[in-house]
Amino acid sequence: MNTTEDLKKLFLLNPDITYLNFGSFGATPTPIFDQYQAYQRALERDPVQFITVATSTLLKKSREALAEFIHCEAEDVVMVINPSYAVNTIAKSLNLQPGDEILTTNLEYGACDRVWDLICEQTGAKYVQQDIALPLTTEEIFIDALFSGVTNRTKLIFLSHITSATALIFPVEKVIKAAKLLGIPIFIDGAHVPGHIPLDIHSLDPDYYTGACHKWMMTPKGSSFMYVKKEHQPKIYPLAVSWGYKAAKPSASTYIDWHEMSGTMDYAARLCIPQALQFRKDYAWDQIAKQCRSLVIKNAPTFEKILGTQLLAPLDERFIGQMISVQIQSQHPELLYHTLVHEHKIEIPIMQHQDAFYMRYSIQGFNDQQDLDKLFEVIEIIKKTGLIMA
Ligand SMILES: Cc1ncc(COP(=O)(O)O)c(C=O)c1O
Incomplete structure (x- = not known):
């Protein structure tokens, strides 16, 4: 059984920092990172062969492994650089007309809000952000509000x-079931x-x-996916058109041809899915993630109390995973963040959303109770300076 200390050694993270922000940017364990660099070296050793021959075979392997993990067909999912890219691709392909509405929440x-704002400005469509009352209490209230x-x-x-x-x-x-009853397409x-909670696209x-x-x-960073249901694929155009559009040698899937290769670039991060999945198996990461969720929940009441705030949902795994966030009161949120990172060596985000500020901790396998105890001690110290009002 690996301790959190053992697991910490698998990451390249600065050991002087208490890293509580896996949610913003994950970190890559060395066995996966080594493979990533091996791909980059293979490219430099033989650029033509690696880019024109090996990359498409390796991308296919990655796509197939990913499809199995998220439970969809490998022809319906394509690797993209990040979710922003996928949101842009789909938003720009919808052919929105003046008066059309995109329904969403205020959270x-x-x-992504900015992508829809721009598309709506350009097309005359409307981005409708329903207010979700916090704290969330029941799923039904959420669904009614949306x-x-x-x-x-x-x-x-x-x-x-x-x-x-x-x-x-x-x-x-x-929500998807309810949207189907109304015949409204849905983009999640x-x-x-x-890797955070189970995903079964099918x-x-x-x-x-x-x-x-x-x-x-x-x-490694630069590895994400875009799933599109078969019936919509012919209308989802590539953001960056390249050789796969009207491909000289079409594959069995036009969707993959259009989106998979977007010109010359470093695809190494996208090739590492099989290694990342193997790593999860080798270290029984599902079990580790379960322990992380327990730690998140166990410490939530202290987090709430120490910040004089209110949890945003019931402490229930239907609502809470490996991260938890609460609203905080601070006149100087940027200085607060700076103090946490630079004085106390805790990497934790202070995020503004609309008019409110939130502090969120993420728990990954290398985090333990001591990390949260340190956070709570530091919050008490900072409270005395007035940077947090609680
Ligand atoms: C909910 C949500 N959607 C989309 C994104 C965009 O991810 P990326 O910056 O990798 O495109 C993020 C990034 O943190 C996110 O939290």
């Missing part, structure tokens, strides 16, 4: 599976999902789904 990721925004102009529902600043798991399974932003059956592999799956 989505800011970068669906009360449906009109006969709703063209798509766009929804996080796990939110960023508020770190909440949304009841996407029930699962940036935080792969049984969820969304129209579109994107997830990051470079967060909780621990692949």
